[in-house]
């Protein structure tokens with residue numbers, strides 16, 4: 640699966656500054672399915688009752704996604720077609 644940081648995904652919208660007019664319905668937090676660097680973010684979002692997609696990827700998936708991440712690392716937050724990391 641190609642990670643949708645460009646404009647080819649209707650689901651996630653385009654990358655920062657891209658031509659896409661797609662917007663995400665809610666933010667997406669992408670991280671491994673472990674209790675580590677993203678856990679404080681998850682806790683904060685849940686505490687604030689933010690409706691978000693808690694996207695937990697496997698280490699096998701990560702191999703294909705890494706090169707497509709802005710800094711080659713996660714966690715990454717996507718919202719309204721913009722990517723934060």
Ligand SMILES: N[C@@H](CCC(=O)N[C@@H](CS)C(=O)NCC(=O)O)C(=O)O
Nearest residue numbers: 675676677701705711712713714724
């Ligand atoms: N400066 C980044 C560091 C993120 C980071 O270290 N992510 C690690 C997991 S905790 C990662 O993506 N490791 C996989 C890799 O580098 O290939 C942050 O604080 O978010």
